[in-house]
Structure formats: C-alpha cells, structure tokens
Amino acid sequence: MIDGTHLPLIGEETHLRADAVRNRARLLEAAARLAAERGAAAITMETVAAEAGVGKGTVSRRFGDRNGLLQALLDHSEQRFQEAFLSGPPPLGPEADPATRLRAFGPALLHHERANLDLYLAAEPAAERRFAVPPRRLRHTHVAMLVRALLPDADAELLAHALLSSVEVVLVDHLVRDHGMPLARVEAGWHDLVDRLLG
Amino acid sequence: MIDGTHLPLIGEETHLRADAVRNRARLLEAAARLAAERGAAAITMETVAAEAGVGKGTVSRRFGDRNGLLQALLDHSEQRFQEAFLSGPPPLGPEADPATRLRAFGPALLHHERANLDLYLAAEPAAERRFAVPPRRLRHTHVAMLVRALLPDADAELLAHALLSSVEVVLVDHLVRDHGMPLARVEAGWHDLVDRLLG
DNA sequence: ACGATAAACGGGACGCGGCCCGCTTATCTT
DNA sequence: AAGATAAGCGGGCCGCGTCCCGTTTATCGT
Numbered sequence: 395m396i397d398g399t400h401l402p403l404i405g406e407e408t409h410l411r412a413d414a415v416r417n418r419a420r421l422l423e424a425a426a427r428l429a430a431e432r433g434a435a436a437i438t439m440e441t442v443a444a445e446a447g448v449g450k451g452t453v454s455r456r457f458g459d460r461n462g463l464l465q466a467l468l469d470h471s472e473q474r475f476q477e478a479f480l481s482g483p484p485p486l487g488p489e490a491d492p493a494t495r496l497r498a499f500g501p502a503l504l505h506h507e508r509a510n511l512d513l514y515l516a517a518e519p520a521a522e523r524r525f526a527v528p529p530r531r532l533r534h535t536h537v538a539m540l541v542r543a544l545l546p547d548a549d550a551e552l553l554a555h556a557l558l559s560s561v562e563v564v565l566v567d568h569l570v571r572d573h574g575m576p577l578a579r580v581e582a583g584w585h586d587l588v589d590r591l592l593g
Numbered sequence: 594m595i596d597g598t599h600l601p602l603i604g605e606e607t608h609l610r611a612d613a614v615r616n617r618a619r620l621l622e623a624a625a626r627l628a629a630e631r632g633a634a635a636i637t638m639e640t641v642a643a644e645a646g647v648g649k650g651t652v653s654r655r656f657g658d659r660n661g662l663l664q665a666l667l668d669h670s671e672q673r674f675q676e677a678f679l680s681g682p683p684p685l686g687p688e689a690d691p692a693t694r695l696r697a698f699g700p701a702l703l704h705h706e707r708a709n710l711d712l713y714l715a716a717e718p719a720a721e722r723r724f725a726v727p728p729r730r731l732r733h734t735h736v737a738m739l740v741r742a743l744l745p746d747a748d749a750e751l752l753a754h755a756l757l758s759s760v761e762v763v764l765v766d767h768l769v770r771d772h773g774m775p776l777a778r779v780e781a782g783w784h785d786l787v788d789r790l791l792g
Numbered sequence: 793a794c795g796a797t798a799a800a801c802g803g804g805a806c807g808c809g810g811c812c813c814g815c816t817t818a819t820c821t822t
Numbered sequence: 823a824a825g826a827t828a829a830g831c832g833g834g835c836c837g838c839g840t841c842c843c844g845t846t847t848a849t850c851g852t
Contacts, residue, residue, distance in 0.1 A: 409829095410829090410830095411817090411818055411819075411828095411829055411830060412818065412819090413818065413829095413830065413831085414818095414831095417830085417831085438807085438808060438809080439808070439809060439810080440807085440808070440809085443832095443833095448831075448832080449831060449832035449833055450809090450810090450832080450833065450834095451810095451811085451812085451830090451831065451832055451833065451834095452830080452831060452832075454809085454810060454811075455830075455831080456830095458810095459809075459810070460808090460809065460810095461722070465726060468728075472728045476728070476731060479735060480735070492739045492742040492743050493787075493791060496736070496739040496740070496743065496787055497783075497784055497787050497788075499735070499736060499739070500756070500759075500760050500780065500783030500784070500787070501780045501783060503732070503757075503760055504760050504765060504776065504779060504783070507760070507762045507765065508765075508776065511762070511766065514762040514763075515762070515763070515766065518720075518723075518762075518763055520660060521717075521763045522763075522767070523660070524717075524763060524767070525763075525764065525767045525771075526767070526771065527664060529664075529667075529671045529675070532675060533702070536678060536679070537695070537698060540691045540694055540695045540698070543691040544691050544692055544695065548785065549778070549781070549782050549785060552759070552768075552778070552779065552782035552785075552786075553782070553785075553786065555764060555768070556755065556756075556758070556782070556786055557695075557699070557755075558702075559758030559759055559761060559764060560699075560751070560754065560755035560758055561699050561702055561703050561706070562758060563706045563710070563713040563714070563717075564713075564714070564717055564720045564721075564723060564724075565724065565754060566703060566706065566707075567710065567714065568721070568723070568724045569751075569754070572724075577703065577707065579748070579751070580703060580751065581699065581700045581703060582748070583748050583752070584696075584699030584700060585696055585699070586747065586751075586752075587751075587752065588692075588695055588696050590747070590789070590790050590792075591789050591790070592692060593789075593792070609799095609800095610798095610799060610800065610847085610848055610849075611848065611849090612799095612800070612801085612847075612848065613799080613848095616800085616801085637837085637838065637839085638838070638839060638840085639838070642802095642803095647801075647802080648801060648802035648803055649802075649803065649804095650800090650801065650803065650804095650840095650841085650842085651800075651801060651802075653839080653840065653841075654800075654801080655800095658839070658840075659838090659839065659840095793852100794851105794852090795850105795851100795852095796849105796850090796851090796852105797848105797849090797850090797851105798847105798848095798849085798850105799846105799847085799848075799849090800845105800846085800847075800848085801844105801845080801846070801847085802844095802845085802846095803842105803843105804841105804842090804843100805840100805841085805842085805843105806839105806840085806841080806842100807838105807839095807840090807841105808837105808838090808839090808840105809836105809837095809838090810835105810836090810837095811835085811836085812833105812834090812835085812836105813832105813833105813834100814831105814832100815830105815831080815832085816829105816831070816832095817829085817830075818827105818828095818829080818830085819826105819827085819828085819829090820825105820826090820827085820828100821825095821826085821827100822823100822824100822825100
C-alpha cells in the first residue's frame, strides 16, 4: 500500500523481479523529470526509455502503453485524493453528512484535476477539439437556450454541459457495452435528471 | 446549405477548385465504403487515399487530419439531427414547449449517437478505457453511494455518472482555457447542480 | 486563346506507438 | 554452488498520422 499498489493498475503484476522494479522506478523517475522539464507532452515511449537508460520494450512491457505510464505517474496524487474523500476529515470524509460530502466532492475533484492538468490532457490527445466542433457547439447552444427558458436563475451554460455530458457517446457506450445497461435505462435516466432539475 | 456546408468545419474552405471538389467527393465515398465493408476502424489515411485513387497528401490537405475526415463523414447524419431539433416537428422542434423539447432531446441524441456509433468511437481511440480505470471506478462508486443515501428513489449509478461528467477534466479545461470561465464559476455550478437535484 | 498565378497534387520523410523474438539474467531448487 | 527455469530485456520492425516540397494543373485576366 506504500508505493503505487493501492489498486491494481493494468500490467501491475505482483512478484516483480529485482531488475524489473529497479527499471520501473527509473522509468517513473525519468518520466516525471521529463514532465517537469519539458511538459507532459514530452513523454514519449522512446524518450522515457532513453532517459531511463533502458529499451523501449521495457516501457511497453511494464506499463502496457503510454496511457498506462501516465496513469502510473498520476498514481501518487490520485492516492492522496482518494484518501481525502474515503477516510479524510470533513467535509470530504465520512464524518460529514452525505449532502455536505457530495457538495464538497466536486470542487475537490476539480482541484485535483487542475493540479495534474498536463498529465490528464497528455492522456487524451486530440481531446482539445471535442467541444470546439460545430455540431457540439450547436447542441450546447440549443440545450442552453431551453434551460434558460425553463430555469432563468440557473447557470444555463454549465447546466447544458452537464446534461449533454450525461449522454456522451463514449460514456453511454461504456455503460451499454461493458455493463450491459439497456439503452432504455439511459433514456429514463435523462428524463429523471431533467425532471429533477425542473423540480 | 445543401451539402455539408451548413456549418464551417475545420478546413472547409470556400471556392474549391474543380479537381479538389471531385477528389473530396471521391474520398468521402471511399471512406464510407470502407466503413461499411470493414468497419470505421479500417479508415486510415493511406487506405482511404488509395481507395479513392489519390495521394495521402490530398486527404491531409482537404480534411486536416483523420478526425476531420470522420467528422465530414458524420456530417450528413448530423445535419438531419440538427434539423430535427431546430426546425422539425414536436416534441423536438420549436412548436413544443421547452420542457417537452428538453425531455425529448436526450433520447434523440442517444439514438443519433448509436446510429453512428462506430464513427464516433473511431474518432476517439483509446477512449474505451476512460471509465474502466480504477480511480474513475472508485470515484463513481463513492458518488453513487452518496447519491443513494440522499435520493433513494433515483438511479444512483446514472446520476453519479452525470455528476462526474459535469466536472470532467477535458470539459473544464475547455471552459477555462477556451472560454475564460473562472474555476469558481464551475465550482458554483457543481453546488448549484447538487442543490437542485437534492431539491 | 494563352500565359501568369496560385491552388492542388503526390508520395516520400519523419516521429511515434505497439509488438515481437532472440538473448540475457535473476531466482529457486537441490 | 551451480544448473535449470522462467522472467526480463533490448531494439528492430511495422503501421499510422502528419508535414513538406517539387511538380502538375485548373482558373482567370487580357
């Protein structure tokens, strides 16, 4: 539970050989150095391997792919955040009432994300444009217009983003494919969400 | 407004030369054929170019990158969906009241997305794992637990996804970076969303 | 009609990510 | 201690996306 093994990541096998753990540490150190000096975008399989003095194959085997490496890098910060909301002090931790914890969780997550922003963004290349694309903008404008008409005192822009995010393609596909959730339940979820917001 | 020019996509210049428009059409046709026969994943710059009988450079210049090509492919279906909620019949179109339109919008978007699922997924490689990663699962479990305690009759799983999606890294970064939105407003948006849901 | 000009074309070059296989080396057993 | 065994290692290989530049060709003014 001390070093990055609190939850099994992909490719995190147990019983690593001594040279393997040594190389793993070297790779993480090299990647962190690269991220600090030249930004997380500078983290490439080849560069990290060279910086750590090992072969590319070693990176691939240990972390699976570039994403696995980035997630391993995020692990320390992630773990602290997890402890904060799982067993930390109020308002995040279990001593506060659920409503307080839920209210506090969002900002806490936001700050955690911004503290590791470049790493998160490096893990999702080409995600920058996801929202800038015309169809997306149009949908958002439309939903925001409806929200504005229905809830004049709400932050329609944000609420529209929240609504649209809840039926995001990748999310819904994950629910349907990986969890066997019927599409009808997702539709019902949308109706439920809208109805609760409209009071 | 007739063919793919209803909204300016990246690289959609006006006054294309005759051979350029011809090659553009050939490329889209080739890409559609490839997607139909071998799945959207088979759409590679090289293959599409070869199938259309042009050079790779032509694809790159016309559509910018692979994503641009995929979005151009989505354009037809996208346009029909847009017309449906902008000027179509109720409950989506402007003749219905806002609440009805908003309720209907989600399922409509869901069906549009599923009709073009492979294209959407091809545009976001490695997005499959976004939700399968341990930290994500843990956050979701936590939020769902809180939601379940606060709203026993709600679909806590879905509501938790909706809440988490509203503070997604990429979304927030887009708001902050591209729209200059202060982080404090995003935090206030979370509180507002939670409060509205809790009634 | 024809020449000037800019737009478009082709495909090679480059860098990166992921994979694989022949060699090396830590570990375990007796 | 030494050999057997499997885990680990290295770096070459391939496919893909993107960029670039020398060449071709449509377009437009005269």
